[in-house]
Amino acid sequence: MSSTAIREPGTSLSTDELLNVSDLSVEFSTRRESVQAVNGVSFSLQKGEVLCIIGESGSGKSVTMRSLMRLLPESRTHIGGNITLDGQDVLAMRNRQLTAMRGSKVSMIFQEPMTALDPVYSIGDQIAEGVMRHLGKTRKEATARALELLELVRVPSPERRLRAYPHELSGGLRQRAMIAVALSCAPKLLLADEPTTALDATVQIQVLILLKKLQEEMGMGIIFVTHDLGVAAQIADKVAVMYAGRLVEYGLARDILLNPRHPYTIGMLNSTVRGQDRSVDIEAIPGNPPDLRNLPPGCAFAPRCGFALEQCSAAQPEPAARPDAGYARCIRLDETAKVAERHPIKA
Amino acid sequence: MTTEIGPVAARRADAVTPAYKPKGYWHTVAERLSDDKATIVFLTIIILAILSAVFAPIIAPHDPYATSMIARLKPIGTESYLLGTDELGRDMLSRLLYGGRMSLAMGILPVLFAVGIGGLLGVLAGFAGGVTNTLIMRTMDVFYAFPSVLLAVAISGTMGGGAASGLLALTLVFIPSLCRIAETATTQIRSLDFVEAARATGASSLSIISRHIIGNVLPPVFIYASSLVSVSILLAAGLSFLGLGVEPPTPDWGQMLSNLRQAIYIQPLVCALPGIAIFIVSLSFNLVSDGLRHAMDVKS
Amino acid sequence: MTSVSNSKTIKPNTLKAVPPGDPRDRGGALQPLLLVENLRKHFPIKGGIFNRRVASVKAVDDVSFEVLKGETLGVVGESGCGKSTLARLLMNLIDRDEGALVFDGDQVGDQGGISLRQLRRNMQMVFQDSSSSLNPRLPIMDSVAYGPQVHGTPSKVAQQTARELLEKVGLSPDLFASRYPHELSGGQKQRVNIARALALDPRLLILDEAVSALDKSVEAQVLNLLRYLKTHLSLTYLFISHDLHVVQYISDRVLVMYLGEIVEIGPVDDIYSTPKHPYTQALLASQLSMDPAERVTEAPLSGDPPNPVDPPSGCRFHTRCPFAETVCSQNTPSLGKRNDPQRHSVACHMHEPGSGHSRTQSPPVYVPSHGAATPKNERRLQGAL
Structure with missing residues (x-):
């Protein structure tokens, strides 16, 4: 797919590319069956850019992100395609190079910090450990750095929290501490797996604002996986929408969120409750996501799609250029455009 | 294009899901088990052992009690005595087959009884909580405090030996651990939403236990119980070996091992036969239990 | 996009609307269920x-x-x-x-x-x-x-x-x-x-x-x-x-809870268009817009909700409230008498004349899509009205 004439949105061809993923596929296999979790996914990320991967459960968004760090169980997973991070081929890396990459060049934050933080070490120790291992600092220097990091993520009374x-x-605060651990070695790329989903609304907004500020200050790239379009609008420069393991729409955040073209993106925006008229039903996408164990040969969304034609189920649609810099994998973009004009999306 | 809204559209959409035959939990377990070749092999051994014990009167070539002064301690492969004879000239093959009846019964029955009693007590303790729980579980802890072999020997000894007292002793030994497993499982399940939902319908405790708790407690109890069978066979053999189990002349592997030990230098292979039988059967139970544990962990 | 076409027809509804005058009803329509x-x-x-x-x-x-x-x-x-x-x-x-x-x-x-x-x-x-x-x-x-x-x-x-x-x-x-x-x-x-x-x-x-x-x-x-x-x-x-x-x-109506207490209750449109409690205002302002051009740059509240084990004295929200005064930590505000269930009530000293709070005459106003009212951005919000 990388060979198609779709240009990368928002950027000129430059050497500032931090990450390039082309034709990524991830297959999990057991003795009984194999699951094609990710299929032909390509995207790129410039230095200091935020990409949101949006999708619902089972869309392959988390798998895509984990495969960038090669965090999937090696024995049962087959990763295909190319991942180039900062000029290095991630899929060709040996274990030692991988370990060096994780935590120094790339860090990850998770939805549930309790599972990511070690319960038997204090927050300060956990931040310091990363600093010592990757930057070769002494314990004293590392602890000083830990304090700085807690201040950086705006933890109140950081001296006290260091020992908590x-x-x-x-x-x-736990989420902030986890972000501090992830930032301990000033990564170039931060992978965030729904880090604000479990938080209350008033806290979520605080963490999102913090992440955006840190990202701008430190100039790091972020890949942010979420199912929440509002979160994407708040933080993303670029947006990639995934469905059943494929990237169905890709482009600049404002283009995709305000002017969606793929029927799935349109459906997802329409079915998100946001001040709709209470006297009518929400425009829900009918049906359920497909079974990844036996995907249809054509567009995986076709069975739920109001625009579907017969040829949609016959062959996988190629990415088609949107009016702006993005693309959508749909053969009926002209028709979706008409509908989108009649019913503008409510922000 | 027509506009269809709400549940109508949603309803149709769910009906679009392709039909497939629903599989129950035990069905899935059986399917996963059939994938596990090693477990199948050992399960076959167990089934063969049980069948041969049940049909011992038909299969056995000789009367297991018929002694013969002239055919004592014949080696394996002697004509008409396929596995040789023991110190009283009785046919080893026949005695092993008959002995299997007693040994397997002593392996399986105490565990079954203990599952019934211990399991129920555990479910009760877990579901009721509070004082009931404390009372039941602390009583179990008292039993736990003794080493199981010692406890079995002590109970069986005070009751004067014999198969019945051996059975009782072993049952009592296994109750505490099964009770604990059942209690832990019940406590976990009790806090799940579907039990709350059942309570919200106004269902009685008895109804909730029988309909919602037992079925979910059974798998972990069952897995643990299957691993206890091999322990029970070994303990029963031990009791018989000490003269506390089955009374002679009724054959039993443990007791046969004990009687033949004087002849170990004369016919070592024949003397080892009951031990090998114990070893194979208890090992099989153990490995099948492991296989079950894997198969029943359906979540993965 | 509203339309979803599908040639398959669906069985007519098996549901019948329950006729007005539910036989189970006893106290009449005005008695709360x-x-x-x-x-x-x-x-x-x-x-x-x-x-x-x-x-x-x-x-x-x-x-x-x-x-x-x-x-x-x-x-x-x-x-x-x-x-x-x-x-x-x-x-x-x-x-x-x-x-x-x-x-x-x-x-x-x-x-x-x-x-x-x-x-x-x-x-x-x-x-x-x-x-x-x-x-x-x-x-x-x-x-x-x-x-x-x-x-x-x-x-x-x-x-x-x-x-x-x-x-x-x-x-x-x-x-x-x-x-x-x-x-x-x-x-x-x-x-x-x-x-x-x-x-x-x-x-x-x-x-x-x-x-x-x-x-x-x-x-x-x-x-x-x-x-x-x-x-x-x-x-x-x-x-x-x-x-x-x-x-x-x-x-139809909304009830807002904070640390085990009701802070605001009323008809949905009143709550969403003119929220009175600073907490409700902050909750509404924490909602994310779908438009990347309307990003929130300042969080309406700082910190997490306090632990319900030992909730703050007085108004439980006073530790996070941008308008808190001494009266807030001393007296517990009440929703007041509620004879009419459709009334919009709030438990806040700023909306209780004579409570001793300095802003009873001018409680903060919430302007949708302009963020929460805080003392800092209040002038901007007033201007927007």
């Missing part, structure tokens, strides 16, 4:  | 050698409100605000420390009132976690049929009822009745949970975060289903959620 254990912190 | 008075639940925290009560979680503290017949009352609040405890208290799944429940004029558990068993026929609950709320060892039809069986319906009849209910919630019984929960998607499981709750033909349905764990597209389906069932089965909903958009869409 994860269970002693509230949900929002 | 459920009246909650001074409900209180403190969970003890035991500790020390003698397992003594060392502290208590004040999960629900002196909560009073009413659920009107045929309405949807939305309950919003953050984690730890006591909304799930409230649901379980109303269902009598946990015992209340204090307070009374009156169902259609009958006091629950009172002599001559309504018994718990009768209450449960009339009031059912849909749980949040669709996977743990179904027995994994029972086919879904049996899970749905269980309730009626408990109340003495023969199993054949109960199973027939279950099949009809599955049809109503959009699951074809021929395809689904004998399936097990692990064979269903999250949305399908939640439909089964709804069918199970409807099996006793209740009048009030408590939905505790019933759509929160679902994907957006599935959430929309289930919300539509809930709307549909409500009109056709003349149900009343108590809809608990942390998602303000969903609550706005589905509710």
